Amino acid sequence: MSFSFFKPSRPKTPQELAKAIKDSLMALDTKTVAEVKALEKALEEVDKNIMAMRTMLSGDGEVEPNMDQVAQLTLEICNEDVISLFIHKLPILGWEARKNLVHSWSTLLKQKVDSVCCCVLYMENHLELLDFLVVCYDNKEIALNCGNVLRECIKFPTLAKYILESPSFELFFKFVELPNFDVASDAFSTFKDLLTKHPPAVSEFLTTHYNEFFEQYEKLLTSANYVTRRQSLKLLSEFLLEPPSSHIxxxxxxxVHHLKVMMTLLKDSSKNIQISAFHIFKVFVANPSKPREIKIILTKNREKLLSLLHDLSPGRGGEDDQFEEEKEMIIKEIERVSRLPNLN
Structure with missing residues (x-):
């Protein structure tokens, strides 16, 4: 006869797990830093529950997730307002809990219940949570976690559009130049996704906020930080040359103001920035409907521009036929414009 004093605990149902997660997160409110032991115990309970959620959503490496349970857990998490707790409690969660939560977030957002992405719908009804996540870039302890959560949200047009239109979007112009390189790089990745993932929404945003946006963006293009200048220049060509933004x-x-910025960047000490600037500068020059003011600037700066362009090369250790052809075309166009009457 064998006796078992320790029966294995029965796995929680999706409803029980959602409630356990909610209760353990809410319990953190009752613990203060002074109650170190109690807070540690409460955080351990959160860790355990979030790990159980990750396992139910993604499996454990040996057993595949039960999709009925996944759908039910997703629904319960929305119904119990657990998503709001996830986001607001991020700053006090431990490293392991944050990692598992971020891992689970993508699955939760994509999961459909009766053909509806209920977590996306929840976020649409609690848009202030997106603003909270953006502001969290100011907290380097959780900035990368929040960045991951935000980029998953940005995959959905309604959520990306909200952030673009929100006052919190302006914070990205600060965050991409934060002194912490990892945080600044992550913020730029999110900034880039906002400006490239959904071209129609970006076009609409730029149409409405043209002056404010490009006034701020110029500061990035002329930043003292090389990485900021290079990334911003590359990103500009990506979202500016998208078909929906052709009018922009x-x-x-x-x-003329934007042309002068590109002409300055053509003189940058970095070959990479010179080349990136050229690919935008050439659009100014090749424009068949160039305004008179643009033609005047090209004419006045003819000698300097031609000298810069003649010395410009791809710098990849080999010839780039397409680049050379484009450069030759731009040189000829500048020479043609400078011969036009009544421009001097």
């Missing part, structure tokens, strides 16, 4: 591009390349 036409407006941009018709303004």
């Amino acid at each position: 591009m036409k407006r941009y390349i018709a303004e």
